[in-house]
Amino acid sequence: MTQEDLFKNLIAHAKEYGFIFPSSEIYDGLSAVYDYGQLGVELKNNIKRYWWDAMVRLHDNIVGIDSAIFMHPRIWEASGHVGAFNDPLIDNKDSKKRYRADVLLEEYITKIEEKIDKEVEKGRKKFGDAFDEQQFRATNPNVLRNVQKAEEVHSRMAVALNDNDLDALRQLIVDCEIACPVSGSRNWTEVRQFNLMFSTQMGSVSEDANVIYLRPETAQGIFVNFLNVQKTGRMKIPFGIAQIGKAFRNEIVARQFIFRMREFEQMEMQFFVRPGEEIKWYEYWKETRLRWHQSLGLGDAKYRFHNHEKLAHYANAAADIEFEFPFGFKELEGIHSRTDFDLGRHQQFTGKKMQYFDPETNESYVPYVVETSIGLDRTFLSVLSATYIEEKLDNGEERVVLRIPAVLAPIKLAILPLVKKDGLPEKAREIMDNLKFDFNCQYDEKDSIGKRYRRQDAIGTPYCITIDHQSLEDNCVTIRERDSMKQERVPIANLLTIVDDLVSWRKWLGKVTK
Ligand code: ATP
Secondary structure, eight states: OOHHHHHHHHHHHHHHTTSEEETTGGGTOOTTOEEEOTTHHHHHHHHHHHHHIIIIITOTTEEEEOOOSBOOHHHHHHTTHHHHOEEEEEEBTTTOOEEEHHHHHHHHHHHHHHHHHHHHHHHHHHHGGGOOHHHHHHHOHHHHHHHHHHHHHHHHHHHHHHTTOHHHHHHHHHHTTOOOTTTOOOOBOOOEEEEOOOEEEESSSGGGOEEEEBOSOSHHHHHTTHHHHHHHTTOOSSEEEEEEEEEEOOOSSOOTGGGSOSEEEEEEEEEEEOTTOHHHHHHHHHHHHHHHHHTTOSOGGGEEEEEOSSOOTTOSEEEEEEEEETTEEEEEEEEEEEETHHHHHHHHHHOOOOOEEETTTTEEEOOEEEEEEEEHHHHHHHHHHHHEEEEEOTTSOEEEEEOOOTTTOSOSEEEEESSSSTTHHHHHHHHHHHHTTTSOEEEOOSSOHHHHHHHHHHHTOSEEEEEOHHHHHHOEEEEEETTTOOEEEEEGGGHHHHHHHHHOHHHHHHHHHO
C-alpha cells in the first residue's frame, strides 16, 4: 500500500471511530476546519497535559497563562503582522487553483530528493553487500546532477524570499517548468502577497466599530502580559511563560487534513533571557524540545531539525523540528530566537517600559526571548500517523491497531464482561466504578470478545480486561495487552497498579527530564 492510500485510510479511520470530523459536515463541510470527536478530545487533552506538565510543572521558572483571543488591534501592527504576515500566492489561470509559490517550489525539491533516493536504492540492489552508499552518493552522475539541481533551486528560492522578490519567485517556477497538478498547464499569474489574518469588527454601532483580528499566534498574549506575570509572580530572569490556545490563519493552501488548518491550536512558551545569552538558551530549548518529542516513543528517526535560511523579521536564529508525516518531513514545531523585537516594539508603540531590572547586574534591559511553538493539531496528527497500523496476524486475520503511547491513549482500560448475564455485567461495573477515578475506562458488553478486542485496538486502548464466571469466585480477570495481544490472569486487586505502571504520567514525563 502506498503512503497516500495509508493516509486516506487513516483519515477515514479517524472519522469512523470518533477522533476527527470535518466541521459543519451536514452542510458539506468548511474548508480546513475540523471538529474533534469523543475520542479525539481525550487524545488532544492528554497531549496538552503532556506538554503543559513538561513545561510548567517540571520547570519552577516557567508559569502558564490563558490570554484572550481578541487583542487590541495595535498589537498586530507592533508585532509586524499587519504589514508582513503574508504568504506569496500564485494562481493557475486554467484551473483557477491558488498555490503558495514557496510550497510549489518545496514540493519540486522534494520530488528531486525522491529521485535521488530511488537512484540510491537501485544501486543498493545492484551491488548487494558490496554497496557503499557514501561513495555512491559522491560519485554517481545522476545523483550528483540531481543534488546540484535541488541545491540550485533551494538557494534561488531562499534569495527570492529573503529579498521579497516576487518576480524572481515566479521566474523560478517558470524555469523549473512546474505545472499545476490540477490542469497540468504552466499558465501562471503573477505572484502576490496575501495577508493571513482574519479580521472582524468589535462594537455594535458600525460607525465606531473597530477592526480587530483573530490572533494568528498565541505569543503576543504572552508578550503583552510580560510585566504583569513577572511582577505578580516575582519571576527572575531567565524565566518562561507558557500558553495553550487557539490561533487563526487564512491559509491559502489548506490541505493534508489537520496539518494545515484555518483554526488550530498552539502550545507556545516564551523564555525571557539576558541579552547576549539567547543563543545558549536557543540551543538548550532545541535539545529539550527534541527530547520531549522522542520521549513519546514514536521513533527517533521520525524527527529532524531544519535550520531556517530565511529568518522572520523578528528572529536571529530559528529551526523547525520536522516530523516524518505520511506526506514527508514537515514542520511540527518552531524554535525561534526572537531577540528583543516583540517587547521592544510594544515598548515603542505604547510608550510603556517593557524592561526588567536585573538584581545580579544592577541593570535594566528589555529581555531577549527564545520561543518554542508547537502545533497541537500537528502533534495529534504525528501521533495518529506514526501509530496507525494495518496488521496481518499469525492466524491470518487482520486488525487495525493504533499503538498510541499509553500515556496519551484516550481510553486506558476496556472492561468487558464475557456474557451479558449471570452477574458478570454487575461485577464488571463494580470494577469500573472503582477504577474510573484513576483512568478513563470504557465498558463494553456487545458482540463477541474477539470483536470487542478489535474495537479497542482500533482506538488504541492499551489494556482490556475480561470478566468471566470464574471471576465471581476467584476475583481474578484476564488482562490483554494491545500490542503483544498477550493475555494473563490477574487479581482484580492488582489492576490499578498494573495499568498505572504503563500509563503513569510520572513514568512518561520522567523520560523528558532525563
Ligand atoms: P508553516 O510554515 O507550516 O506554515 P509556520 O512556520 O507559519 O508553519 P509558526 O508560525 O512557526 O508556523 O507556528 C508554530 C507552529 O504552529 C507550527 O510549527 C505548526 O505546528 C503550527 N501551525 C502553524 N500554522 C498551522 C496551521 N495552519 N494549522 C495547524 N497548525 C499550524
